[in-house]
Amino acid sequence: MSKKEYDWANGATLSSHSKIKLKILDEYFREYLRIRCVLPQQGKFRLAIVDGFCGAGLYDDGPIGSPIIFLRVLKEISEELNIIRAIEGFKPLDMECSLYFNDLSQEAIYLLQSNIDPVMKEIAATCPRLSLDINFSIGAFEENKTSICDNIKSKNFKNVLFNLDQYGYTQVSEKSLGYLMGVARSTEIFLTFAIESFLTYLTPSRVIEISTNSSVPFAGNIVDIDKNQNKNQWLGSVEKVIFEALRYISSYVSPFSIHNPDGWRYWLIHFANSYKARQVYNDVLHKNKSSQAHFGRSGLNMLYYDPNEELNLYLFDRASRSHARNQLDRDIPNLLETNGGHMRIDEFYSNSYNQTPAHSDDINFSLVNNPDLHVITSSGGTRRSTNTIKSGDFVMLRNQRSFFSALTG
Known part of the structure; x- marks a missing residue:
């Protein structure tokens, strides 16, 4: 037609x-x-x-x-x-x-x-x-x-x-x-x-x-x-x-x-x-x-299927975003762990975006607020705000993983 x-x-x-x-x-x-x-x-x-x-x-x-x-x-x-x-x-x-x-x-x-x-x-x-x-x-x-x-x-x-x-x-x-x-x-x-x-x-x-x-x-x-x-x-x-x-x-x-x-x-x-x-x-x-x-899934691996994981209809709305943040808090540390514990921000984005429906604010929120992560500037400082993240920054796993990640990882 x-x-x-x-x-x-x-x-x-x-x-x-x-x-x-x-x-x-x-x-x-x-x-x-x-x-x-x-x-x-x-x-x-x-x-x-x-x-x-x-x-x-x-x-x-x-x-x-x-x-x-x-x-x-x-x-x-x-x-x-x-x-x-x-x-x-x-x-x-x-x-x-x-x-x-x-x-x-x-x-x-x-x-x-x-x-x-x-x-x-x-x-x-x-x-x-x-x-x-x-x-x-x-x-x-x-x-x-x-x-x-x-x-x-x-x-x-x-x-x-x-x-x-x-x-x-x-x-x-x-x-x-x-x-x-x-x-x-x-x-x-x-x-x-x-x-x-x-x-x-x-x-x-x-x-x-x-x-x-x-x-x-x-x-x-x-x-x-x-x-x-x-x-x-x-x-x-x-x-x-x-x-x-x-x-x-x-x-x-x-x-x-x-x-x-x-x-x-x-x-x-x-x-x-x-x-x-x-x-x-x-x-x-x-x-x-x-x-x-x-x-x-609503995290970084939207097409991955785990029979033990609950799947939802993602409609890009507030409820979907709330669920996505929970999955991102697990998925981002796992991705870093498979890449040596650290990645440049632009490399992280490049590896992440093809299989996520998530909003950029939700991804950046997890990068800055996840207790298992920290975003480091090229001069060694720490990013504490989502809107200050730059492509030359690095996201890194903290040396000591949180109790939360031990339960959910």
């Missing part, structure tokens, strides 16, 4: 799972720009955005789609950052962005050109520091991706963001995902798909192979979505299969489903090669609590 099935001319309805996805995309993209443009001495930031299943940009009764979200966020963050820079006496920041809007539907692209016209005129009139280059293409993304990526490479973009909002799964292959991740030095992908299509694409034999090799522990036929879609164990099994199938695409893969009352039918996966990107994505999910779901 592809975007062409939307009746854009007569008003396309925004589904509940798409509404969740667009909100997460909006908030993540804002944080992405703020973080990538944080250095005061930085004078320019260049970015390419590829919206592979873009649609017409406007839904029935007014909600905006991803193309207009990207444009509005670029405008608002460009203005925000330059106001802050002017107040602080820093030089202004120029943003240069090429956007590639692709859709199988010719009607969608024609309507999109009209729908973004007012936004483009507003940007041209009010944002002198934002330079945009808009490109449109019609056809299957798999067929158009090479020419789009060649154009990106010819412009020497180092930062690329792909938004691939497919309804099924067959519109973007695993091989294509690997290809896209190699387009630029810093590439990230948002991939939406229907789990039923994904499991069909994998074929039952491959699902069984992954399940057997990964020791997926949960009972039941994970392919039978209609019978299992509301079962926590089914969610945990499918999440592990997705992760095992796609983990080689990038260094950090978030295999979380979109949480809906009618069951876990759609997944929104984020691929990145930077732990900072996964860190920010986790924090955005916590800000949008209950928007995505994970069943399993």
